[in-house]
Amino acid sequence: xxxxxxxxxxxxxxxxxxxxxxxxxxxxxxxxxxxxxxxxxxxxxxxxxxxxxxxxxxxxxxxxxxxxxxxxxxxxxxxxxxxxxxxxxxxxxxxxxxxxxxxxxxxxxxxxxxxxxxxxxxxxxxxxxxxxxxxxxxxxxxxxxxxxxxxxxxxxxxxxxxxxxxxxxxxxxxxxxxxxxxxxxxxxxxxxxxxxxxxxxxxxxxxxxxxxxxxxxxxxxxxxxxxxxxxxxxxxxxxxxxxxxxxxxxxxxxxxxxxxxxxxxxxxxxxxxxxxxxxxxxxxxxxxxxxxxxxxxxxxxxxxxxxxxxxxxxxxxxxxxxxxxxxxxxxxxxxxxxxxxxxxxxxxxxxxxxxxxxxxxxxxxxxxxxxxxxxxxxxxxxxxxxxxxxxxxxxxxxxxxxxxx
Amino acid sequence: xxxxxxxxxxxxxxxxxxxxxxxxxxxxxxxxxxxxxxxxxxxxxxxxxxxxxxxxxxxxxxxxxxxxxxxxxxxxxxxxxxxxxxxxxxxxxxxxxxxxxxxxxxxxxxxxxxxxxxxxxxxxxxxxxxxxxxxxxxxxxxxxxxxxxxxxxxxxxxxxxxxxxxxxxxxxxxxxxxxxxxxxxxxxxxxxxxxxxxxxxxxxxxxxxxxxxxxxxxxxxxxxxxxxxxxxxxxxxxxxxxxxxxxxxxxxxxxxxxxxxxxxxxxxxxxxxxxxxxxxxxxxxxxxxxxxxxxxxxxxxxxxxxxxxxxxxxxxxxxxxxxxxxxxxxxxxxxxxxxxxxxxxxxxxxxxxxxxxxxxxxxxxxxxxxxxxxxxxxxxxxxxxxxxxxxxxxxxxxxxxxxxxxxxxxxxxxxxxxxxxxxxxxxxxxxx
Numbered sequence: 001x002x003x004x005x006x007x008x009x010x011x012x013x014x015x016x017x018x019x020x021x022x023x024x025x026x027x028x029x030x031x032x033x034x035x036x037x038x039x040x041x042x043x044x045x046x047x048x049x050x051x052x053x054x055x056x057x058x059x060x061x062x063x064x065x066x067x068x069x070x071x072x073x074x075x076x077x078x079x080x081x082x083x084x085x086x087x088x089x090x091x092x093x094x095x096x097x098x099x100x101x102x103x104x105x106x107x108x109x110x111x112x113x114x115x116x117x118x119x120x121x122x123x124x125x126x127x128x129x130x131x132x133x134x135x136x137x138x139x140x141x142x143x144x145x146x147x148x149x150x151x152x153x154x155x156x157x158x159x160x161x162x163x164x165x166x167x168x169x170x171x172x173x174x175x176x177x178x179x180x181x182x183x184x185x186x187x188x189x190x191x192x193x194x195x196x197x198x199x200x201x202x203x204x205x206x207x208x209x210x211x212x213x214x215x216x217x218x219x220x221x222x223x224x225x226x227x228x229x230x231x232x233x234x235x236x237x238x239x240x241x242x243x244x245x246x247x248x249x250x251x252x253x254x255x256x257x258x259x260x261x262x263x264x265x266x267x268x269x270x271x272x273x274x275x276x277x278x279x280x281x282x283x284x285x286x287x288x289x290x291x292x293x294x295x296x297x298x299x300x301x302x303x304x305x306x307x308x309x310x311x312x313x314x315x316x317x318x319x320x321x322x323x324x325x326x327x328x329x330x331x332x333x334x335x336x337x338x339x340x341x342x343x344x345x346x347x348x349x350x351x352x353x354x355x356x357x358x359x360x361x362x363x364x365x366x367x368x369x370x371x372x373x374x375x376x377x378x379x380x381x382x383x384x385x386x387x388x389x390x391x392x393x394x395x396x397x398x399x400x401x402x403x404x405x
Numbered sequence: 406x407x408x409x410x411x412x413x414x415x416x417x418x419x420x421x422x423x424x425x426x427x428x429x430x431x432x433x434x435x436x437x438x439x440x441x442x443x444x445x446x447x448x449x450x451x452x453x454x455x456x457x458x459x460x461x462x463x464x465x466x467x468x469x470x471x472x473x474x475x476x477x478x479x480x481x482x483x484x485x486x487x488x489x490x491x492x493x494x495x496x497x498x499x500x501x502x503x504x505x506x507x508x509x510x511x512x513x514x515x516x517x518x519x520x521x522x523x524x525x526x527x528x529x530x531x532x533x534x535x536x537x538x539x540x541x542x543x544x545x546x547x548x549x550x551x552x553x554x555x556x557x558x559x560x561x562x563x564x565x566x567x568x569x570x571x572x573x574x575x576x577x578x579x580x581x582x583x584x585x586x587x588x589x590x591x592x593x594x595x596x597x598x599x600x601x602x603x604x605x606x607x608x609x610x611x612x613x614x615x616x617x618x619x620x621x622x623x624x625x626x627x628x629x630x631x632x633x634x635x636x637x638x639x640x641x642x643x644x645x646x647x648x649x650x651x652x653x654x655x656x657x658x659x660x661x662x663x664x665x666x667x668x669x670x671x672x673x674x675x676x677x678x679x680x681x682x683x684x685x686x687x688x689x690x691x692x693x694x695x696x697x698x699x700x701x702x703x704x705x706x707x708x709x710x711x712x713x714x715x716x717x718x719x720x721x722x723x724x725x726x727x728x729x730x731x732x733x734x735x736x737x738x739x740x741x742x743x744x745x746x747x748x749x750x751x752x753x754x755x756x757x758x759x760x761x762x763x764x765x766x767x768x769x770x771x772x773x774x775x776x777x778x779x780x781x782x783x784x785x786x787x788x789x790x791x792x793x794x795x796x797x798x799x800x801x802x803x804x805x806x807x808x809x810x811x812x813x814x815x816x817x818x819x820x821x822x823x824x825x826x827x828x829x830x831x832x833x834x835x836x837x
Contacts, residue, residue: 372469372474373561374563382473382474385477388480388493389647392586
């Protein structure tokens with residue numbers, strides 16, 4: 001494997017540089033949407049995305065937080081391999097672990113000694129997570145989150161043996177050939193041994209809260225990617241999709257929402273592509289789909305010719321910002337007939353306050369209904385209220401979903 | 406000079422119009438609930454059937470049921486952004502233990518509010534039209550009028566004129582600082598400017614609402630002045646929470662009544678193994694019987710300046726009455742700083758076991774013991790409770806039958822002792 005990559009790009013060649021930047025950016029925008037960069041910029045934390053399908057496995061995105069943590073401005077890391085952060089005292093065993101995780105395309109968490117732009121070393125908890133295409137399980141990107149490890153706390157735990165010093169002497173040739181994030185930096189030793197100081201000498205164990213922070217940050221990024229991938233109907237996931245069974249509502253929740261008369265489905269907000277996990281009787285009779293057919297599908301299943309993609313985009317925007325929305329849409333039944341669909345979509349939070357489901361209330365505007373004197377829009381909200389109280393009450397004391405098999 | 410007992414607390418904002426209530430206003434250009442606007446307005450109307458306790462033709466899940474209409478209208482107000490925060494984003498959990506206290510972390514409810522002085526030594530105070538009251542509420546905060554339709558079946562009209570000719574309308578309005586999804590206020594005869602004071606007719610109305618809701622998870626509550634009512638304008642609170650409340654699961658000891666008093670069918674019990682001493686009123690041949698007994702008890706309490714809280718539970722069939730002394734203790738400086746720091750106001754919901762906490766730390770460390778500790782401060786002493794109980798009995802025309810003497814050890818049962826949890830199947834609790 002060659003060690004190509006952006007490090008070799010001539011910095012003076014503006015045109016080529018711009019071309020490269022576009023190529024890197026399209027690695028993301030082609031798979032998610034033009035909005036994805038803005039959305040990622042909004043997310044806190046220090047993280048980057050790499051594209052294994054491009055030569056040199058370059059960094060295609062670096063968060064704002066990364067610049068603050070490492071001292072590298074974004075333009076200096078884009079296009080380069082993530083090993084740019086490693087230096088002489090970086091633990092080889094840790095690097096090997098990362099490399100192994102990359103090969104196996106699985107998530108990995110490890111405390112690792114990284115180097116800032118000015119050459120000063122610092123310990124970070126690296127959380128690595130693959131991002132797959134949901135449909136065929138192919139690997140699209142790697143996500144690397146860096147959580148700084150609290151130095152003061154870490155020192156208190158010193159004395160368990162310091163691999164850093166030993167590993168600093170690691171042979172150069174052992175770390176030149178891997179083109180993978182956090183594999184060692186290829187050749188240039190930009191860390192003066194004098195500068196390493198205590199930071200590098202001591203062992204490092206991340207605290208549970210740091211580990212949790214890393215995992216949470218990674219999860220929120222993957223779910224943001226997941227949301228934006230829906231716009232290109234590519235759909236990504238933090239887990240390789242093995243066509244796992246769709247989780248079912250717990251029997252008590254199923255019972256509570258089963259009494260609701262409106263036509264609606266519930267989608268799981270945390271699973272890739274937000275599959276339908278519940279469909280009401282009225283929805284089944286409105287659309288002609290059986291429960292077996294509809295569970296596990298995305299709500300796009302009702303789309304057809306003339307369904308406005310702009311409106312669907314609007315729904316997605318609201319989902320991303322955890323807002324409710326009501327739209328007017330053309331939807332299709334199973335038999336191919338269409339109907340004017342007054343669709344209300346709203347996030348449903350569980351007892352912890354987090355969005356667990358989305359409710360999609362459909363109303364065939366052309367059909368006759370008894371709205372009990374209310375406007376159709378308000379009548380639809382009745383289903384939302386009923387689902388909210390059911391979910392909130394049950395999740396405070398029990399589980400919303402049946403335990404997975 | 407008169408001694409005044411006051412406490413300082415952050416007032417709860419129940420209406421979006423509360424904060425500017427003190428500002429003078431020239432005329433009224435907004436749709437309020439006052440004499441200026443209400444009589445010429447149209448509002449939705451929920452007319453309940455003559456006998457709310459009678460099972461409805463519509464089942465409780467019908468979109469025409471009271472709870473459904475209430476939640477539908479509430480969701481609509483949420484969609485319109487009338488609330489101060491999204492209560493469904495507030496974490497809530499059942500604390501492990503025998504009673505299953507429900508804790509909620511609500512950091513937004515008292516945000517940006519300064520403590521205000523509340524007089525706590527007068528349970529009855531005259532209505533003051535100059536202070537904030539519900540006639541100043543905007544009509545968008547009202548969900549519907551709630552009236553006795555006097556027919557065999559209930560009905561709902563989305564737009565109905567206000568009938569002020571015979572009497573002022575009862576209205577159900579949102580609480581803009583909800584402690585749970587669907588939190589509303591029932592305001593009897595809003596235009597009449599009644600102070601926070603129980604009367605038999607208004608109390609019956611509250612029972613009728615609970616009966617009409619026909620769900621054990623829809624409860625009403627009442628706080629007297631001096632027992633954490635914020636506004637001196639007659640109102641009950643209500644919300645839907647599909648979790649049994651600890652007080653509903655607590656053991657009770659039935660007080661034997663003389664045959665004469667048994668005629669109304671009302672039974673009275675005393676809570677045992679619960680941190681707050683209280684009486685439980687149940688049954689009654691009609692809703693009216695139960696309303697009469699309990700309102701007589703409430704009237705004695707307020708007339709004798711004993712602050713109290715009432716929980717109307719189990720579709721209006723079970724009523725908990727708690728005389729309390731927390732605010733008094735607080736005013737006298739007898740409550741520990743540790744408890745005061747939590748800023749928890751032990752009103753009816755807290756006493757019933759649904760505790761709203763304002764600090765994350767308190768929420769995360771909440772245990773049955775900490776909840777018990779707080780609520781124990783609310784309770785009257787055994788001696789004082791028995792004294793009050795005797796007065797209440799006299800006032801309500803109840804005669805205690807000769808009874809086995811209260812055992813000496815009873816006092817000792819007022820602590821968190823292990824009691825077997827009720828075998829309650831989630832989602833299908835039936836309280837009988």
